[in-house]
Amino acid sequence: MTKALPWVQKQRFTTANFSLVNGAVLPQVALGWEAYGQLNADKSNAVLITHHFSGNSHAAGRYRQSDAEAGYWDSIIGPGKAIDTDRFYVLSMDSLCNLQPFSPDVVTTGPASINPATAKPYGLDFPVYAIGDLVNVQKALLESLGIGHLHAVAGPSSGAFQALEWAVRYPDWVSRMISVIGAGQLDAWTVCGLERWSDGVKSDPAWQDGHYYDDGQPLAGIARAMASIFYDATYPSSFNRLYAPPSEAAPRQDIRARHQCVDQLLATMTAKAEFVDANSILYLVRASQNFLAGFEGTLAENLEKLRAKTLFLPARHDRLLMPYLARQCYEQLAAADKLTHYQEVDGCWGHLDGIASIASESELIKAFLD
Structure with a gap:
């Protein structure tokens, strides 16, 4: 039987002189984060959730009683659910350039933030960031908490980009990777x-x-x-x-x-x-368009670095990130004798089935995490 999560508390992480993968440096980065469950004594039960394009760190639970809706993956994160918070310490973090920087429930650094060099918003002077930069600031947060390994990393859509980037960029960190409605690289059509x-x-x-x-x-x-x-x-x-x-x-x-x-x-x-x-x-948009797991080289070369067990869950009716993009990763990993699994999420919502219909894959996700 599942139980509701207790009220979720938004927290703030700040780091200085953050170097982006393109060589630019941000004098300060501040991002919001939240967590569900308890970190165990040896800090081996951490699961990182990486959010989608229009989302934020609020993956599960509610901040307050008046909230109309719970976090976007509340159907699979919580006590007794597929990502069981009685067992795992589940974390999620706001992104750089978050879509909603003016929301009281979002902490982000992006073009609407004040540039300390001018005392005005960055605007288009904000440097172009990459999916790898999101991973690096997430890693900085984890290290500040004394966490040095992830039981799993999972996310939908551009969150799936981050999850795969984690497994490729830091293969010793990640035991399991779940890519939901994702890809390893975008093609010209997308x-x-x-x-x-x-x-x-x-x-x-x-x-x-x-x-x-x-x-x-x-x-x-x-x-x-x-x-x-x-x-x-x-x-x-x-x-x-x-x-x-x-x-x-x-x-x-x-x-x-x-x-x-x-x-x-x-x-x-x-x-x-x-x-x-x-x-x-x-x-x-630009971070998604530029995405290649590993940032440089070829997708096939970069997937060779991956050591994690992987699960790809594209949506069968997805018109945005079509299933062939995830299948490409799965087939390359299978050809390299990596432990990988592929299953399509069925539903009526297209790309949004990675959120609205994700509970249909609860048993598969739970077994994968075991």
Whole structure:
């Protein structure tokens, strides 16, 4: 029987003179983190959860009684659940350039942060970061807690990128790696698809080439970007239940009129834009576009370094990170005689099945962690 997690406390980690993999240095990085369960005496039961593009460290539980929803993977993290907090010490950390830097529940360093050299927001002067940088700051947090090894690292979407990067970059650290709706490297088709998200921001005149902080966020551009993100992450069977069918008359008469479903989608995303930073979208997109597990070389060469047992769980109906991207990693690892397993998550949500339908893989995940 599963029990609810106790109230979750957000904590803050700060490190100075943080070197990025591209050679740039950030004078200070501050990121939020949280944990569930207890670290055992020999610190051998740590499981790291790495979050998705639009997420943050809040993987499970609730911060307060008034919270409408629990963390995004609450269905599999907690006492007696697949990632059992009676057994594991489960940690998660906010990302650099987090999508929602203005949320009271997020601590992040990114383009909306104050550049100490100018006393103004970094804007587009913030350095381009890589998935490996997220891993390195997570490693710094773990080391500050005296943790030197991970029982497992797991995450969905760009969190899956981080999980695989961990296993490749620090093979002696990681015993098990779970990649949910992920990839080892993006191809041209996927990179071009993600570029549309950035174009949504840049198409808004209020973006002002990234210099909008004194005048307010370019909300129309943010709404367009987030509409593209949500559209790409869903599947017709679920999307069509949320929005009205195109049956109205106005678009048949006036090219300037929009279908109701389009207006509904944009209105929904405008309402969700309160804590979002437009420039952060660009940086999150670029980090995903640039992703190659291991950062340099070839995927095949880098996967050879991996020692962890691996589990790949793409979503069968994913239109964003299609299953072939995860299968490529699985097949290369299998060909190299690495311990690896592949199974597709079924559901009606497309890419979002890696969150909404992940509980269907609870038994497999629990067995894998055993």
